[in-house]
Amino acid sequence: MMKVEICEHCAGEEMEEVIQGFKDFEEALKEKSMTLNVEKTGCLGSCQGPVVRVNGKVYTEVHPNEVEGIVSEVLKQG
Structure with missing residues (x-):
């Protein structure tokens, strides 16, 4: 799962484009037997947006x- x-x-104007960017890879991830979960969240503590956390990184x-x-x-990374 991703x-x-x-x-x-702190995502700014590009947040929706970043979200869509990840969603554009949903089919490719399915081919690798991976699911995709994209969600908006509260502060991630970095404040250098757009800030994205992927599988904890x-x-x-x-x-x-x-x-x-x-x-x-x-x-x-598999």
Whole structure:
């Protein structure tokens, strides 16, 4: 499972694009027998938004063009 949490407070205007970026990989994840759970959350404590926590790892200043790299990193970790 890939659990994606996005801080609502510091995400800024790109939050919806980042969310959609992760959702765009839902089919590819299914092919790897992984489910995707994307949710908006409260403060993640970094305040360098957009802040995203994926399977417990925090990423700061995430922009839509970085989502693919994050997904690839998670897939490599298995």
